Amino acid sequence: MSFDSFGLDPLILKAIAEEGYTEPTPIQAQAIPVVLQGGDVMGAAQTGTGKTAGFTLPILQMLAPVQNASPSPARHPVRALILLPTRELALQVAESVATYGKYMQIRSTCVFGGVDIAPQLKIVRAGVEVLIATPGRLLDHIEHKSVNLGQVQILVLDEADRMLDMGFMPDIKRIIALLPAKRQNLLFSATFSEEIKRLAGGILRNPKLIEVARRNATADKVRQVAYPVASDEKRALLQHLVRDKGIKQAIVFSNTKLGTARLARHLEQQGLKADAIHGDKSQSERIAALDKFKSGEIELLIATDVAARGLDIQEMPCVINYELPHAPEDYVHRIGRTGRAGAEGDAISFYSPEEEKYLLDIEKLIKVKIERVAARGFEPVADEPSFHAGRHERSRGRFDRESTSRHTRNTKIEKIDPWFLKPYEEGSAPAAAGPPKTDGNPPPAATGTKKAGVGALLGGLAKKT
Numbered sequence: 001m002s003f004d005s006f007g008l009d010p011l012i013l014k015a016i017a018e019e020g021y022t023e024p025t026p027i028q029a030q031a032i033p034v035v036l037q038g039g040d041v042m043g044a045a046q047t048g049t050g051k052t053a054g055f056t057l058p059i060l061q062m063l064a065p066v067q068n069a070s071p072s073p074a075r076h077p078v079r080a081l082i083l084l085p086t087r088e089l090a091l092q093v094a095e096s097v098a099t100y101g102k103y104m105q106i107r108s109t110c111v112f113g114g115v116d117i118a119p120q121l122k123i124v125r126a127g128v129e130v131l132i133a134t135p136g137r138l139l140d141h142i143e144h145k146s147v148n149l150g151q152v153q154i155l156v157l158d159e160a161d162r163m164l165d166m167g168f169m170p171d172i173k174r175i176i177a178l179l180p181a182k183r184q185n186l187l188f189s190a191t192f193s194e195e196i197k198r199l200a201g202g203i204l205r206n207p208k209l210i211e212v213a214r215r216n217a218t219a220d221k222v223r224q225v226a227y228p229v230a231s232d233e234k235r236a237l238l239q240h241l242v243r244d245k246g247i248k249q250a251i252v253f254s255n256t257k258l259g260t261a262r263l264a265r266h267l268e269q270q271g272l273k274a275d276a277i278h279g280d281k282s283q284s285e286r287i288a289a290l291d292k293f294k295s296g297e298i299e300l301l302i303a304t305d306v307a308a309r310g311l312d313i314q315e316m317p318c319v320i321n322y323e324l325p326h327a328p329e330d331y332v333h334r335i336g337r338t339g340r341a342g343a344e345g346d347a348i349s350f351y352s353p354e355e356e357k358y359l360l361d362i363e364k365l366i367k368v369k370i371e372r373v374a375a376r377g378f379e380p381v382a383d384e385p386s387f388h389a390g391r392h393e394r395s396r397g398r399f400d401r402e403s404t405s406r407h408t409r410n411t412k413i414e415k416i417d418p419w420f421l422k423p424y425e426e427g428s429a430p431a432a433a434g435p436p437k438t439d440g441n442p443p444p445a446a447t448g449t450k451k452a453g454v455g456a457l458l459g460g461l462a463k464k465t
């Protein structure tokens, strides 16, 4: 199958060819014709499989007839509205729209909170056909009367399950109330729960459910392993793995802003090239961190879940869950930052005894048993000042040593915890799913100018993590 078979405008095909895409991905092959026919879609496909182009390409095609070069704002009403949870994702999707539509006369921009609204007001007031937005900042624009949603033909909720959860739902409802009743609705995500499907039913009309893989499946080519490790030994294990396994780059997910900041600082002190992304950082710091990560200047990007969804970082080989997410869907998105567009990747998760229940929840969701790996050969001293090459060969890790007595600097460890020695038992009383997720990327974030630099991808982090 080729992109030609969709009947797309040659200007779109030219842009696709320049991106190096030779054939549509499975979600694109199934979604594009349905979207072109004007139908509502709930599209579920694994992370990194091209969902963005799955909705962007047919939207551009449908807007082809209204292309015009008129300077009048009235000739450029918002016709497609794309809502997503974080400002960096808004920028990324805006870049995709701009890339695929570069030969067309379609105006697009993104708006998100956390930055001055004034430049956005100017751009939006001048008229745009495709508006990419985080919900809170869009509502700010509506208050400023800079945008009118009365002519929206197509609504997209990217990361739709996140957009319909408790954190965003009130804003989404307010926005939807401003849209024409007759419109096309497109919902995409790598994860959908039954509850979200039910909620989505209130938005979609006769939707076509497109699921190209088993529901909530992780990306095919991501190798998943989990290391049982005590919380206070995670730092040492992380350093050991990075150095011993020669991990060139990894996103390391932690659950809290403070934990993320502390871990990044600690790793830096250990001589590793690390930086952090979380909601308490300034925009410029976030921009700098992501830029440095993308350029390879830093090897470890320590992140909260603000970086869990949608971010497309080329050739990112490894994701490490320093802590397991409490909502199992977040695991799918986190590890989906690697193994994208057919590439391979590694997902390494640490879990303490208290976190085992989350691992079981994750396995239940993704229907995959994650291989447990004993953490051998690392020095379980969390605050060791430096790592000496070869030391790991002499020392024995917590999982294969008899006693910890010779680790005199680690006074916390008195004796081996029998929990670590017990064989893994599948399905042993999985705990209830974690608390409802309200901490993700709350509404409004960002701002945005029409086309931001690559570094600005990070500028769009939401206020909270």
Ligand SMILES: Nc1ncnc2c1ncn2[C@@H]1O[C@H](COP(=O)(O)OP(=O)(O)OP(=O)(O)O)[C@@H](O)[C@H]1O
Residues within 6 Å of the ligand: 020, 021, 022, 023, 024, 025, 028, 045, 046, 047, 048, 049, 050, 051, 052, 053, 189, 190, 309, 310, 311, 312, 336, 337, 340, 341
């Ligand atoms: N047909 C194609 N051929 C080759 N590469 C593609 C194709 N479509 C998309 N890609 C590339 O695949 C990568 C992942 O695409 P995209 O970000 O849309 O994934 P996604 O399904 O939205 O993932 P996530 O669930 O993480 O948001 C991007 O780098 C994109 O350029």
Ligand SMILES: [Mg+2]
Residues within 6 Å of the ligand: 051, 052, 158, 310
């Ligand atoms: Mg995506």
